Amino acid sequence: MDAIVEVRDLAKQFKRQNGEAFFAVDGVDLDIMRGEIFSLLGPNGAGKTTTIAMISGLLNPTRGSATIGGHSIIDDPIAAKKLLGVIPQEIALYPTLTARQNLEFFGRMYDLDGAELRTRVDEVLEFIDLTDRQHDKVETFSGGMKRRVNIGVGLLHNPQLLYMDEPTVGIDPQNRRRILDTVVRLRDEKQMTVLYTSHLMEEVQQISDRVGIIDHGKIIALGTVGDLIHKIGEEDRLVFKVGDQAVPEALLERFKAEVEGVSSATYEKLEIKGENGDAPVDIRSTSSLQIADGTITVMAQRGRKALPDLLQIANQAGLDVLSVEVREPDLEAVFLSMTGRALRD
Amino acid sequence: MLRKIWAIAYKELYLTYTDRNQILIILVTPLALATIIGAAFSGFLSPGGNDVPIRNIPVAVVNLDAGTEANGTTINNGQTFVDLLVPPDDISDEDLAANTLYQLTNAIETDDAEAARAAVDRDEIAAAIIIPADFSASLAFADGTTITPVEVYGSAASPTAATIIRSIAETITAQIVTGNITVAATIEALTARAQDDPAFGITFAAASSLGGFQPDFAPAFNPDNNPVRIEQQTVSGEAVAFNPLVAFGAAQAVFFMMFTALTGANNLLEEQRTGTLQRLIASPTPRIVILLGKLVGTFFKCVVQVTLLVLALTLVGSLIGGELQFIWGNNLLLIALTIIAVALAASGLGALVTSLVRSPEQGNVIGGVIALAMGALGGAFFNVQAIPELQTLQQLTIVYWGVDAFTALSMNQTDIGLNLAVLLGLGAAMFAAGVVIFTRRLNI
Numbered sequence: 001m002d003a004i005v006e007v008r009d010l011a012k013q014f015k016r017q018n019g020e021a022f023f024a025v026d027g028v029d030l031d032i033m034r035g036e037i038f039s040l041l042g043p044n045g046a047g048k049t050t051t052i053a054m055i056s057g058l059l060n061p062t063r064g065s066a067t068i069g070g071h072s073i074i075d076d077p078i079a080a081k082k083l084l085g086v087i088p089q090e091i092a093l094y095p096t097l098t099a100r101q102n103l104e105f106f107g108r109m110y111d112l113d114g115a116e117l118r119t120r121v122d123e124v125l126e127f128i129d130l131t132d133r134q135h136d137k138v139e140t141f142s143g144g145m146k147r148r149v150n151i152g153v154g155l156l157h158n159p160q161l162l163y164m165d166e167p168t169v170g171i172d173p174q175n176r177r178r179i180l181d182t183v184v185r186l187r188d189e190k191q192m193t194v195l196y197t198s199h200l201m202e203e204v205q206q207i208s209d210r211v212g213i214i215d216h217g218k219i220i221a222l223g224t225v226g227d228l229i230h231k232i233g234e235e236d237r238l239v240f241k242v243g244d245q246a247v248p249e250a251l252l253e254r255f256k257a258e259v260e261g262v263s264s265a266t267y268e269k270l271e272i273k274g275e276n277g278d279a280p281v282d283i284r285s286t287s288s289l290q291i292a293d294g295t296i297t298v299m300a301q302r303g304r305k306a307l308p309d310l311l312q313i314a315n316q317a318g319l320d321v322l323s324v325e326v327r328e329p330d331l332e333a334v335f336l337s338m339t340g341r342a343l344r345d
Numbered sequence: 346m347l348r349k350i351w352a353i354a355y356k357e358l359y360l361t362y363t364d365r366n367q368i369l370i371i372l373v374t375p376l377a378l379a380t381i382i383g384a385a386f387s388g389f390l391s392p393g394g395n396d397v398p399i400r401n402i403p404v405a406v407v408n409l410d411a412g413t414e415a416n417g418t419t420i421n422n423g424q425t426f427v428d429l430l431v432p433p434d435d436i437s438d439e440d441l442a443a444n445t446l447y448q449l450t451n452a453i454e455t456d457d458a459e460a461a462r463a464a465v466d467r468d469e470i471a472a473a474i475i476i477p478a479d480f481s482a483s484l485a486f487a488d489g490t491t492i493t494p495v496e497v498y499g500s501a502a503s504p505t506a507a508t509i510i511r512s513i514a515e516t517i518t519a520q521i522v523t524g525n526i527t528v529a530a531t532i533e534a535l536t537a538r539a540q541d542d543p544a545f546g547i548t549f550a551a552a553s554s555l556g557g558f559q560p561d562f563a564p565a566f567n568p569d570n571n572p573v574r575i576e577q578q579t580v581s582g583e584a585v586a587f588n589p590l591v592a593f594g595a596a597q598a599v600f601f602m603m604f605t606a607l608t609g610a611n612n613l614l615e616e617q618r619t620g621t622l623q624r625l626i627a628s629p630t631p632r633i634v635i636l637l638g639k640l641v642g643t644f645f646k647c648v649v650q651v652t653l654l655v656l657a658l659t660l661v662g663s664l665i666g667g668e669l670q671f672i673w674g675n676n677l678l679l680i681a682l683t684i685i686a687v688a689l690a691a692s693g694l695g696a697l698v699t700s701l702v703r704s705p706e707q708g709n710v711i712g713g714v715i716a717l718a719m720g721a722l723g724g725a726f727f728n729v730q731a732i733p734e735l736q737t738l739q740q741l742t743i744v745y746w747g748v749d750a751f752t753a754l755s756m757n758q759t760d761i762g763l764n765l766a767v768l769l770g771l772g773a774a775m776f777a778a779g780v781v782i783f784t785r786r787l788n789i
Contacts, residue, residue: 056627081629092620096360108352109628153624 004161004193005032010064012050024050026217037187039196039204042214048197085159089166091146095139099130099149110157120156128152144175163195183207201331220338229329232337236303237327240296244270251317259309261301270294349630353638371650375601376657401451402506403470405461406430413481422521423476427454462498471506473498474514590662591672595751598654599744600720602647603691607712609643610695614705632784640692647688674754686765687747689772696779719744
């Protein structure tokens with residue numbers, strides 16, 4: 001597989017209001033292969049939007065280079081942009097034009113005209129399932145329908161590379177599912193390369209062939225979801241809530257000794273905290289309390305398989321387990337492991 | 346390239362003319378205003394024809410002209426103003442009624458310029474015509490370029506009347522200048538013939554030495570012998586030389602069109618906010634094409650608006666006058682060129698303002714202030730001609746050059762080349778500056 005996007009030492013410097021210069025993107029190297037769904041993941045302000053803006057030709061890099069299909073976005077922007085379809089996060093449409101008028105207008109901006117334009121608009125309307133509403137003004141559409149038109153505009157010229165910037169923000173689960181299915185269909189049916197940005201690691205993990213994690217303007221991890229998780233270890237985390245029951249150390253030792261794959265088991269007793277999260281507190285002098293259940297945390301290589309044995313041992317010890325949660329390793333954990341911060345921080 | 350420019354421009358026009366609010370702002374408001382203006386000026390265009398109902402405009406004529414000697418004859422051109430405007434004491438009622446200028450003005454002669462100006466300031470008279478002491482001397486055999494100007498001191502409180510008096514003074518001055526140049530040319534021709542033809546030269550010299558050559562040029566300045574002057578002074582004549590509806594209507598049309606231009610250009614910032622501009626930039630469309638598309642759209646909106654207002658004001662004028670009359674003059678080509686030049690200048694201004702502001706809100710405020718300032722200086726609200734201090738400043742405005750061209754065309758004058766050049770130059774310069782600045786902003 002060859003790369004459709006090649007980014008080398010890409011950097012962008014801005015100035016703060018006090019005149020201080022800083023790099024929003026600082027030396028990004030990246031290859032995106034033809035036909036893959038590549039996701040750029042990072043918290044707000046990490047530099048993913050700036051990186052994409054430079055690849056899309058919206059921003060001029062301070063240094064470095066970016067090519068789409070071999071065309072430099074700096075030296076040959078028109079040729080590079082012909083290969084690129086852009087689906088911005090906001091609904092970038094004219095609300096008082098109909099869905100069809102919006103598609104026709106933007107189609108002309110991609111050099112489509114006449115019969116070819118009409119055919120492509122018809123195909124896109126069918127693809128986004130809005131043929132029956134094509135003559136309605138966009139301002140009368142629901143949020144999900146507007147999103148679909150927004151996506152349709154990016155597909156008009158059958159781009160080789162499609163950039164989708166958080167396309168599921170602010171829409172209901174049904175439409176989100178539909179959009180994610182669309183992304184996969186575009187890759188599978190039209191062999192389109194998709195560059196996807198999101199801060200929702202669940203959907204990134206679900207659809208991506210490869211993921212780049214960006215933080216403070218630098219790519220800190222790059223690879224398949226499996227590769228990245230493998231980097232931080234593959235153990236599942238099982239959390240048992242036990243309320244205020246006492247948990248003997250012997251029970252924790254039995255978990256480790258008798259259940260296959262368990263590497264550790266720890267217990268945190270019930271805790272009563274004050275309104276500031278301080279503990280312990282004098283409950284007679286505080287206005288509100290936070291009660292944290294006692295929890296047993298077990299780390300196991302295959303958590304779901306170990307769960308029945310763990311529950312049986314707990315039952316034998318007379319422990320009443322209130323709830324169980326199995327947390328499999330994910331990109332959130334990867335990011336946490338690499339930066340010490342959560343993605344949403 | 347052109348196809349994309351037109352696609353963007355067409356989209357602009359479509360969005361505008363399918364939006365009721367925009368139509369209200371662009372067309373209905375100025376049309377309503379034009380009607381009100383028409384009603385306000387209805388007295389000028391009464392059903393009886395073109396006779397001006399304004400009568401007895403109070404004016405003082407201050408003749409300080411010391412006169413000049415020519416061939417032993419004293420010529421005092423300043424006196425011509427007095428003779429034309431101030432009726433003699435012994436004039437009969439019949440002659441008074443027959444003289445249009447006597448009817449139009451209520452002129453008195455005085456020799457105190459300061460007192461006349463003070464009377465204008467107190468709004469006791471509409472204007473003072475002050476002929477300088479060296480007026481005739483500067484005219485003697487002059488080529489017309491070094492003439493000491495006549496001062497018309499107009500009242501800001503009576504702008505229309507002051508403008509009429511100014512128009513009259515300009516016309517009289519023009520006639521005097523023309524007469525003097527004709528006389529000079531005649532004498533030069535006689536002298537040249539005398540040199541070429543010895544027989545004629547002897548006769549000419551003899552006549553001169555005997556006092557037999559005493560040319561009387563007075564008839565040239567006699568109103569009865571100078572029908573052209575009366576024709577030009579057609580405030581009440583056969584053709585409307587000055588039509589306040591044209592001046593004020595054109596000022597309103599250009600003023601409102603500037604709002605349209607500024608709003609249209611400001612729309613670019615709105616597109617930046619909604620993300621459609623970024624979407625356009627991400628397409629294989631050069632930034633200059635996007636900006637040109639926007640400009641063309643705004644330009645057409647301006648052209649449509651001014652054209653409709655010109656037609657509407659014609660209708661208003663015709664309704665008031667009781668018959669169809671095209672008040673903008675006969676030269677349709679120059680009228681069209683003026684509309685185009687004014688629309689281009691306003692579109693250029695819009696592009697420049699948009700490039701300098703940071704948000705649509707800022708653009709609305711700053712654009713509004715600029716439009717109001719240009720409207721005020723250009724004569725959309727009052728007659729700036731009556732305030733000498735503002736006359737230089739007003740030449741910086743699009744409204745002034747546009748209104749001046751429309752007014753000249755309405756009087757069937759065609760010397761509006763400077764107006765067109767200034768408007769087109771302003772439009773091109775401002776648009777170029779706007780494109781450079783805005784493109785630099787986008788190329789961050």
